[in-house]
Amino acid sequence: MLGLRISPPRTGLRELPLALRHGDLATRYLDAERDDDHRRAGTAAVSAMDRAIEDGEWWAADIWAHRGLWHFERADVPLQAARQARRIGDLRSAAGDPDSARRYYAEAIDESRDIGAEHEQGLAALGLGRALLELGEVTSGRRLAGAAETLLARAGAPQGEVESARRLRGEELVLGEQTEERE
Numbered sequence: 001m002l003g004l005r006i007s008p009p010r011t012g013l014r015e016l017p018l019a020l021r022h023g024d025l026a027t028r029y030l031d032a033e034r035d036d037d038h039r040r041a042g043t044a045a046v047s048a049m050d051r052a053i054e055d056g057e058w059w060a061a062d063i064w065a066h067r068g069l070w071h072f073e074r075a076d077v078p079l080q081a082a083r084q085a086r087r088i089g090d091l092r093s094a095a096g097d098p099d100s101a102r103r104y105y106a107e108a109i110d111e112s113r114d115i116g117a118e119h120e121q122g123l124a125a126l127g128l129g130r131a132l133l134e135l136g137e138v139t140s141g142r143r144l145a146g147a148a149e150t151l152l153a154r155a156g157a158p159q160g161e162v163e164s165a166r167r168l169r170g171e172e173l174v175l176g177e178q179t180e181e182r183e
Contacts, residue, residue, distance in 0.1 A: 038074040046065075048064040079117055082117060088101075109125055122149075122157060122161070123148070132144065146169045
């Protein structure tokens with residue numbers, strides 16, 4: 001009536017920070033985002049995340065990682081979304097924040113279980129087990145490592161991944177058994 005245009009509430013992502021809008025990877029991402037091509041935008045965001053990780057730029061990596069997750073969820077590609085949630089957990093753990101990593105590992109475990117992606121579920125369980133051990137939650141961490149070992153073996157994961165879970169799980173020592181002491 002007054003000639004004012006009211007914008008609808010924004011339901012998408014905030015604008016990409018200015019500091020991240022340069023370079024080939026950012027251009028690829030911004031082009032895909034502008035075209036509403038969520039798969040392509042998610043893939044470009046993951047590439048930018050990987051580059052930021054290589055450069056040790058944790059803030060940038062975290063922003064790109066979350067953008068990748070958001071786009072994969074919008075594109076309805078649940079395996080990529082679950083993988084990206086796990087990678088955010090890995091990123092947060094590597095950056096020294098295992099407490100916030102737990103949320104993303106748990107999300108990845110749930111999503112992977114829902115779609116039957118045992119390999120991805122095993123990797124997320126392994127990551128969560130590591131994060132819990134870093135936080136001093138030894139029993140829970142070792143239980144998750146045992147679950148990860150089972151899932152990874154059943155999924156035919158590379159032997160190195162299964163061995164990582166086995167090492168994290170450790171071995172139980174029964175207390176109270178008789179042993180011979182040597183001098």
